[in-house]
Amino acid sequence: MRDLLFKNLTSSDRKKRIISSSEIVDKQGTRSIVHRHFACIVKEIQGEALEKPSPYLYVLKEHNTKKQKEKFFCRMKGSIYAVANGRLFLILFMHSLKIYLTSAPQDLMKRSE
Secondary structure (H helix, E strand, C coil): CCEEEEEECCEEEEEEEEEEEEEEEEEEEEEEEEEEEEEEEEEEECCCCCCCCCCCCEEEEECCCCCCCEEEEEEEEEEEEEEEECEEEEEEEEEEEEEEEECCHHHHHHHCC
């Protein structure tokens, strides 16, 4: 069994965008849940000091054999400069990935067979 959910949100001035997806899969006695998330913001720079925010990376991995659960989380933040029509823009972005693995309940395994 596989469930998918996609979201694509864009602000009315098109300077903020959020894209996310979720996927739930029950296969071979394991349930995996994957969440992906992307957000970006575009800011026009006018006469301000050119100081980019520092990049950021965070990774977490947990493994619990007693509860038969595993979790992985990763978040990256960064920024880039872009020039369009002679105007300078700062583009801030963030990606995140969450993965959960658990043993599937026995009643779900029987239904899928």
